[in-house]
Amino acid sequence: MAMNKNVYLDNSATTPVAPEVLEAMIPFFQSRYGNASSLHSEGRDARRAVEESRALIAEHLKVHPSEIVFTSGATEADNLALLGTALRSTGGHLITSRIEHDAVRHSADWLASRGYDVTLLEVDEFGRVSADDVREAIRPDTMLVSVMAGNNEVGTIQPIRAIGEICRERSVPFHTDAVQAYGKIELPMDVIDMLSVSAHKLHGPKGVGFLYVRKGTKLTPLLHGGGHEHGRRSGTENVPGIVGLGVATQIAFEERDRVTQRMEGFREYLIQEVLKLPATRLNGHPTESLPHIANFSFEAIEGESLIMKLDEHHIATSTGSACSSPNLEPSHVLVALGVPLSMAHGSLRVSTGRQTMQDDIDALLKALPIVVQELRDMSPFKVGG
Ligand SMILES: Cc1ncc(COP(=O)(O)O)c(C=O)c1O
Structure with missing residues (x-):
């Protein structure tokens, strides 16, 4: 084999799941199996674990826990950022780059096929987006700029602070796919409005991640149901996965x-x-x-x-x-x-x-x-x- x-x-x-992550997750498959929405003590136990993980992640990113929306991974987080922004209106302009992961790229293609305008920023020979190009591309109807923090194929880091500052000046929300960068490089959270993360890239489990959503950022939910995650992402929380993501985050930031x-x-x-x-x-x-x-x-x-x-x-x-x-x-x-x-x-x-x-x-x-x-x-x- x-x-x-x-x-x-x-x-x-x-990445392989870190032994500490696995150890922390196991009880949530066995003795601590409650549904985090249930009122009984098993449910409250699961809720506590989810909220502890949320608080821990927020602490490392220096953001508020209510700004973390757990998802099934970064593909969902990227879709939520792009489509959740776009679906607030029937048209608009999105700026992204030519070197995004397919989760952003194909979301942008889908929006283009639905009549939204998409600008794809060119990159230089090293794969860097120019912040000046972002400034020039912004229009009155620009609804979102999405540029990844670090590229998953070639590793190039983008000038995220400069891009974020321009977006801030022009009052355009800024999303970054930080799947490969999270826990590896410093992220300028003060200029980022949305950020996607996936647990399995940092020795956590597959099928869980989050979208950081700055307070006040307007998003239309993509998944409708029981109103979980403050109505931003319905679906029973993946409690073991969320616990694993928290521990993986802690290890990544500490080490x-x-x-x-x-x-x-x-x-x-x-x-x-x-x-x-x-x-x-x-x-x-x-x-x-x-x-x-x-x-x-x-x-x-x-x-x-x-x-x-x-x-x-x-x-x-x-x-x-x-x-x-x-x-x-x-x-x-x-x-x-x-x-x-x-x-x-x-x-x-x-x-x-x-x-x-x-x-x-x-x-x-x-x-x-x-x-x-x-x-x-x-x-x-x-x-x-
Ligand atoms: C940059 C980037 N974005 C998004 C994803 C998708 O993440 P997930 O596997 O959690 O859906 C990946 C994974 O390959 C990635 O490298």
């Missing part, structure tokens, strides 16, 4: 300096070593990057073949984009960065986690030159050709 990889370097896709320093060391070492291979490039910003993501391209190689070959060496990595399209289009992020097509097809994303050790990096660096050479030997394309 292809389970239990020896070397797991795909932490941007998902942040130490863990991110280690990740930065791995990233620098990887970049130094991988770029020694011929016809190879780094995608994304060399320094203005999330600490856990490094994305490379190898000429004359298909990224998917590279991933499968590394998998044979028991090393789990990714191309960066979940390549679900049958025609194998290159990643929209790499295309937006202007990565040449011959390179965009051969991308490799290496992403580290709290559990990553130097041995993992060394194993990749040992296998990579072998695999790259094997694939180039088989390739109909020639390096430099």
Whole structure:
């Protein structure tokens, strides 16, 4: 069975649940199984746990607990931010970037198909949005700006403070998808109106996340039902998941300096070593990057073949984009960065986690030159050709 990889370097896709997180969650599947809306003591116990987790998250973000809306993850949080804003009116203008995660990108596409106007901001060769472009794009009918904090494929960090300040000046709500950035970098919450987070990217469980919604931000709910989360998101709370998200948040913030320093060391070492291979490039910003993501391209190689070959060496990595399209289009992020097509097809994303050790990096660096050479030997394309 292809389970239990020896070397797991795909932490941007998902992370293993931290033992402390699992331990905290287990009672909420067993003895503490109450519905947080029930009035009896089991229900009150579950409610207390949900509210403790909410308070803990709010404390780390320095926001008010009532501003945290638990969701089924970041896809839902992103949809709630974009669609929940747009559905307040029958038209309007949305500004977002070309390198957003599909949860934002396809929400924006959906809005465009319903008659809303969407501006897609270009990025530079490193994947950075310009705050000046945001300023220029804002119109009287702009209802929302949504620019991610850090990119999930190439790791580039956006000038979130500058963008948020412009939005504040122009009284336009600002949403950021902080799925990859949360717990890794400082987030300027004073200029952010909405922020999406997912637990499974930070050693928490899958299927839970939240949308931070600044008090006074107007949103139409997408899920209708029992009026949970103060009417902003109906549905019985995922109590074990919410507890897990709280503990995962606590660990991420408490360990942040130490863990991110280690990740930065791995990233620098990887970049130094991988770029020694011929016809190879780094995608994304060399320094203005999330600490856990490094994305490379190898000429004359298909990224998917590279991933499968590394998998044979028991090393789990990714191309960066979940390549679900049958025609194998290159990643929209790499295309937006202007990565040449011959390179965009051969991308490799290496992403580290709290559990990553130097041995993992060394194993990749040992296998990579072998695999790259094997694939180039088989390739109909020639390096430099
Ligand atoms: C930047 C970003 N946004 C949103 C998501 C979606 O999160 P979830 O898996 O919680 O729906 C992901 C996960 O891949 C992501 O990396």
